[in-house]
Amino acid sequence: MDISNIRKQLAFAASAVSLPSASLTCTGYIPDGVNVPCFFIADYTIEYDRAMNRGHDAITFTARVLVGRADDMSGQALLDAMLSGAGASSLKSAIEAARGPAGSPALGGYAHDLRVTRVQGLRLYEHAGTQYLGAEITIDVIGDGRA
Incomplete structure (x- = not known):
């Protein structure tokens, strides 16, 4: 899977969120500085070979x-x-809308499917010397292990 493009697609999907008093800043990478409210991909883990012969991999992104x-x-x-x-x-709704219609690839064709599975870590986060209230969102993505 093309991790860089998946990061970008996840940020693009999150940008569809409609907020009453602000617009959400979204990026696929950890920003040097934060313009709140802000969504970014902070970390990921990869589980290779979820299907035989490199059939597919699974990536768990932490946003x-x-x-x-x-x-x-x-x-x-x-x-x-x-x-x-x-x-x-809802970030869950916005991100999962990037699944596309049934039977079509997700995230602009860079993955087979995705699902927002969890929210955790509701607390204060320090970023570039400033404290923010925040949370982490877990997003599971599966796709072709050969791509």
């Missing part, structure tokens, strides 16, 4: 979403909306 801490409620409310399982502000 991070960060919001500002201007007050103790608004950032948390914004984060709650993005971490919801459905709705216009």
Whole structure:
């Protein structure tokens, strides 16, 4: 699988989120500086050879979403909306929409399928010397092991 293009496609999918008071900054890579709210791919693990003869690999991406801490409620409310399982502000809904129609490849043709499986680590994160409220989102992607 083409990891660089999958990162870009995941960020592009996340950018479809509709937020009431801000637009979501999205990148497939860890940014030097953060413009909140921000979504980025922070880490990944690869499980090779999930099917014989390099049939497919599985990549588990850990994305991070960060919001500002201007007050103790608004950032948390914004984060709650993005971490919801459905709705216009849901990262899960936006990312899983990149699956495409049934039977077609996902993420612009760079993967077979994907699924947002979990949210964890709701806490303060330090990034470039500033603290943000955030969470981690786990995204499982499967695709051709020979590509």
